[in-house]
Amino acid sequence: MRKNYDANSDTGSSKAAVLPSTQDSGHRLTLKRRQSLAGWIYIFPAALLIVVMSFYPMIQALILSFKTGVSNNMKWAGVYNYTRLVQDKVFIQALLNTFIYLLIQVPIMLILALILASILNKPSLKCKGLFRTLIFLPCATSLVSYSIIFRTLFAINGYINTVLIHLGILSTGYNFLGHPNSARIVIIIALIWRWTGYNMVFYLSGLQNIDSSVYEAAKLDGASKSQTFWKITVPLLKPMILLTAIMSTNGTLQLFDESVNITSGGPANASITLSHYIYNLSFKYMPNFGYAAAISYVILVIVAVLAFLQMKVGDTRD
Amino acid sequence: MTNQTRKHKNPKDVSVGNYIFLIIVCIISVFPLFWMFVASTNKSVDVVSGTLIPGTYIAENYKKLIAGTNLWTAMWNSFKYSVTLTFFCLVVCSLAGYGFEVYHNKAKDRLFSVILLAMMVPFAATMIPLYQMCSEMGLLNTTAGFILPTISTPFMIMLFRQNSRSFPHDIIEASRIDGLGELQIFLSMYIPTQKSTFAAAMTITFMNAWNSYLWPKVIMLKNDSITMPMLIAGLKSGYVTDYGVLMLAVLFCTLPTVLIFFVLQKQFAQGITGSVK
Structure with a gap:
């Protein structure tokens, strides 16, 4: 209310240019300050929540990672939790799995999304909206839902096995989820199914920002289709590619729902992810918060390093 | 032509x-x-x-499904948690995004880049301290416990901040001259022009809330506070899996988000891409 009054009096004073200029500018300054204060008030709840719900727990987790023991009975353990990591076979397997998913799934998904986006961006394509909606549809299903659908499809008596037996490729059902490599492949297929459309939308919006005259000029200069793709589309989409790469890396390092619900981390932890292992250590086995926190810091460091590397690569290609 | x-x-x-x-x-x-x-x-x-x-x-x-599970309790819980979270998230993040953009100065820009850092923090790294906090404050099995960690997210603040850029500064100046207070400008001038941003934010937040699994799995320990994803995840690990019943439960869990997606798909796509332009 008081601000209203000030805003009024301010315009009043500037209209009446008779007032001394020093007084006027002094008045403006307090008004500016008052507006800036309003800005701070708007920001405050959000900033406070992020500090309390993200940064503070992050520091707590760092402290926890140097401790060992159960809830009220925690003792300092130095770097014991971190040295223990090196000998933990499940941790190494989980780390390895995360990198397998990252190095195989992310590139396939991003390239597929790029190809789909460049086809959907063609001006004379018919039924564009329908294609786009259908390809994006998997993103509307929850992670647990699609994980259970894929688990059921690839079960030993699931639809995929039924079809393979009908086609005569298999004589009895293959236990996809019971073998380490095929279990990992099922997770990769499921991830590609779920996320390709999501990334495609980012590329599509990036492509729509590229002026079509660029392509016409390239055509006049006699550029081939693949030349246009690699020399024009990909460089112009670089910011989007960088963004999707960082998002996918971040997402892959935090995989949880799929590991829990498609393979249950199995067989014998062969397809477990880091987040799944952290959950098991904290809430499934005898709670070991200190050790789990140490692993979570490994994820944090990997996320930071990979994001930094990707940004470096994204910057220097020019 | x-x-x-x-x-x-x-x-x-x-x-x-x-x-x-x-x-x-x-x-x-x-x-x-x-x-x-x-x-x-x-x-x-x-x-x-x-x-x-x-x-x-x-x-x-x-x-068979309603005989074996508390389907409608889980549906209601998921609905209750998601709607509450969406409401608070939109209020807090739209104010913050607007505040960062419209009143921006050096200090606020610096704070914004610090907040963006929180995007990098994996949930696994904050999960255990968050769980301890919630359990100390008696927030286990409650809506408050569900929503608190994700009311304010860097992504949503960024979305509102980027989209506030298209809100002309002249309108703010003109409204001030007309005697509107700062909060009135936000409520009566800004919000009506940002309908598609709000629609996008609503879709994304609601979907994420409805679909979230790890956090509710950590804090919802009572059987009558579970969510739909927890319910269907629990079904699959039963002794005998009845595929028909299981898939019907999955259908119940999927329908709300698919419906919202079909109704708001244009804004949804605009929203997730508008934030990165």
């Missing part, structure tokens, strides 16, 4: 191969969902034998 000439220039812009490729991708995209629907209407035996025709067994599956 330009459209026509362009069409004329590349008549073979799209090849038959392109269409075949797109159709195959679409079939793969839709098939698991179609199969889920078919399975939910059939007997488990028929699902295993590989039927692709919608059956008539859905009522039986439903009876």
Whole structure:
């Protein structure tokens, strides 16, 4: 209310240019300050929540990672939790799995999304909206839902096995989820199914920002289709590619729902992810918060390093 | 006119191969969902034998589902948690995004880049301290416990901040001259012009809340506070899996988000891409 009054009096004073200029500018300054204060008030709840719900727990987790023991009975353990990591076979397997998913799934998904986006961006394509909606549809299903659908499809008596037996490729059902490599492949297929459309939308919006005259000029200069793709589309989409790469890396390092619900981390932890292992250590086995926190810091460091590397690569290609 | 000439220039812009490729991708995209629907209407035996025709067994599956689980409690919980979270998230993040953009100065810009750092923090790294906090404050099994960690997210603040850029500063100045207070400008001038941003934020937040699994799994320990994803995840690990019943439960969990997606898909796509332009 008081601000209203000030805003009024301010315009009043500037209209009446008779007032001394020093007084006027002094008045403006307090008004500016008052507006800036309003800005701070708007920001405050959000900033406070992020500090309390993200940064503070992050520091707590760092402290926890140097401790060992159960809830009220925690003792300092130095770097014991971190040295223990090196000998933990499940941790190494989980780390390895995360990198397998990252190095195989992310590139396939991003390239597929790029190809789909460049086809959907063609001006004379018919039924564009329908294609786009259908390809994006998997993103509307929850992670647990699609994980259970894929688990059921690839079960030993699931639809995929039924079809393979009908086609005569298999004589009895293959236990996809019971073998380490095929279990990992099922997770990769499921991830590609779920996320390709999501990334495609980012590329599509990036492509729509590229002026079509660029392509016409390239055509006049006699550029081939693949030349246009690699020399024009990909460089112009670089910011989007960088963004999707960082998002996918971040997402892959935090995989949880799929590991829990498609393979249950199995067989014998062969397809477990880091987040799944952290959950098991904290809430499934005898709670070991200190050790789990140490692993979570490994994820944090990997996320930071990979994001930094990707940004470096994204910057220097020019 | 330009459209026509362009069409004329590349008549073979799209090849038959392109269409075949797109159709195959679409079939793969839709098939698991179609199969889920078919399975939910059939007997488990028929699902295993590989039927692709919608059956008539859905009522039986439903009876078994509500006999074996507290389906509607979980549906109501998921709905309650998601709507509450969406409401608070929109209020807090739209104010913050607007505050960062409209009143920006050096200090606020610096704070914003610090907040963006929180995007990098993996949830696994904050989960255990958050759980301890919630349990100390008695927030386990409560809506407050569910929503607190994700009311304010860097992504949502960024979305509102980026989209506030299109809000003309002249309008703010003019409203101030007209005697509107700062909060009134936000409520009566800004919000009505940002309907699509709010729609996008609402869709994304609601979907994320409805679909979240790890956090509710950590804090919802009572059977009557569980969410839909927890319910279906629990079903699959039963001794005998009845595929028809399981897929009907998955259908219940999927329908709300798919419906919202179909209603708001334009804003949804605009929202997630508008934030990165």
